[in-house]
Amino acid sequence: xVDIDMTLDCQGLxxxxxxxxxxxxxxKIEVGQxxxxxxxxxxxxxxxxxxxxxxxxxxxxTIEEGGIFRFIIQRKK
Amino acid sequence: xxxxxxxxxxxxxxxxxxxKMWVGAIVxxxxxxxxxxxxxxxGASGGVLNWGEQxxxxxxxxxxxxxxxxxxxxxNIMIVxxxxxxxxxxxxFAIRIPPLGELVKGLVGGVLIGVGAIIGxxxxxxxxxxxxxxxxxxxxxxxxxxxxxxxxxxxxxxxEADKYPGISGGATKTFLGAAGWQPIVGVLVxxxxxxxxxxxxxTPEKLLEGSAxxxxxxxxxxxxxxxxxxxxxxxxxxxxxPFMTGETSAAxxxxxxxxxxxxxFVTIKFxxxxxxxxxxxxxxxxxxxxMFVFGNVWISGLLGGIIFGIGMTIAxxxxxxxxxxxxxxxxxxxxxxIGMTIAxxxxxxxxxQFLEWTGGQANITDAMYLPTIIGDFVDxxxxxxxxxGVLFVLxxxxxxxxxxxxxxxxxxxxRM
Numbered sequence: 001x002v003d004i005d006m007t008l009d010c011q012g013l014x015x016x017x018x019x020x021x022x023x024x025x026x027x028k029i030e031v032g033q034x035x036x037x038x039x040x041x042x043x044x045x046x047x048x049x050x051x052x053x054x055x056x057x058x059x060x061x062t063i064e065e066g067g068i069f070r071f072i073i074q075r076k077k
Numbered sequence: 078x079x080x081x082x083x084x085x086x087x088x089x090x091x092x093x094x095x096x097k098m099w100v101g102a103i104v105x106x107x108x109x110x111x112x113x114x115x116x117x118x119x120g121a122s123g124g125v126l127n128w129g130e131q132x133x134x135x136x137x138x139x140x141x142x143x144x145x146x147x148x149x150x151x152x153n154i155m156i157v158x159x160x161x162x163x164x165x166x167x168x169x170f171a172i173r174i175p176p177l178g179e180l181v182k183g184l185v186g187g188v189l190i191g192v193g194a195i196i197g198x199x200x201x202x203x204x205x206x207x208x209x210x211x212x213x214x215x216x217x218x219x220x221x222x223x224x225x226x227x228x229x230x231x232x233x234x235x236x237e238a239d240k241y242p243g244i245s246g247g248a249t250k251t252f253l254g255a256a257g258w259q260p261i262v263g264v265l266v267x268x269x270x271x272x273x274x275x276x277x278x279x280t281p282e283k284l285l286e287g288s289a290x291x292x293x294x295x296x297x298x299x300x301x302x303x304x305x306x307x308x309x310x311x312x313x314x315x316x317x318x319p320f321m322t323g324e325t326s327a328a329x330x331x332x333x334x335x336x337x338x339x340x341x342f343v344t345i346k347f348x349x350x351x352x353x354x355x356x357x358x359x360x361x362x363x364x365x366x367x368m369f370v371f372g373n374v375w376i377s378g379l380l381g382g383i384i385f386g387i388g389m390t391i392a393x394x395x396x397x398x399x400x401x402x403x404x405x406x407x408x409x410x411x412x413x414x415i416g417m418t419i420a421x422x423x424x425x426x427x428x429x430q431f432l433e434w435t436g437g438q439a440n441i442t443d444a445m446y447l448p449t450i451i452g453d454f455v456d457x458x459x460x461x462x463x464x465x466g467v468l469f470v471l472x473x474x475x476x477x478x479x480x481x482x483x484x485x486x487x488x489x490x491x492r493m
Binding site for chain 2: 009012013014015016017019020021023024025040041042043045046050051054055066067068
């Protein structure tokens, strides 16, 4: 299990707010640090990996449990 | 594949992960063509206007058309039921209550959608997804407005998340998420949707009142809602992503859908002329030909499109996008639906003043039909007129494609 440097809670939010907030929040951690995002929008399941790919950040892990998604993302750039 | 896997693929299609959006687009365009075969293509804002009139008209001592007699009002209800069924079947249903700031954005976005839809005589369907295949010139103007509005709203959302993260932060609640009982209830909801078709008996007298059309719209609406949620079909996303991440898959899905729709719509509109009793006229001015050709050219389409575009991006869904996400349990989109339901009839009562101000263009329809416009240049040869119309749509799609693919690489338009 990786160490998490910051957590972003996007529960209850719908598209596109999780991605907009993720994009704003990732700037608050250093390159190499890890951000955990928690959300409930089923759209995030596709959106977060695509965003990571586009921005060159690494999606370390996706955990889905009881309708809640947890994305573990490492800032690479 | 395991032994019990005989139906595992069917199970995956019906209950599993979301479909690719382009798969949904093809199915939705097919269903829209079916609606057009019944009478008129897929649209959404007219139905929401009717919902709003149920509240507003009695106050002004007028009577609104009953929902069960308004085909688009009924279609919209069935879309919500279909989406609810689909979300439950895939265990994606949950009542998701966002922070207060998001509920306000849902309401404000919905109001802007309502105002823009009336001013521009369209939504993302009539003014885009159905409007392009219908070869309506105004749809291209409206879509241009949508793109401008979307861009403005993307800038706003990013600024907001940066400067005022509190608006989309704070207390949230989610209930009923991913419970094990959901899939079976989803199937039951679908069956309830099917049972609602009995609202429209097709005895000879009822047929004369148009019950068969209502039956058809109700049934196809249920399927549309189901497919929308299943494929997370989103026109906002198609227009928004190039301005955000630069990602193009949603835009390409919409393009595929428009091309499928174009084949069907053109077939109906062109060959429709050979049924003189039903369609008559010159081949460009009959009933089928005028379908989904609105007078939303220039000021009306552009201004309506911009207002609508800002609204849908802030709300996180256009008219249908708000409807299907409401069925999925996204409370923000409930507020969007409330906003547009109230704003549409109110704006509509000022529409005539607006038309006067803009030169009353929204009443002219035939002249806004691409084959009619092109006919002037080709001696009104019917085939050449239609060929010109089709080429116009395909060129517009090609330009859109080139822009988003160039942006995907260069990121020049992307704000993220």
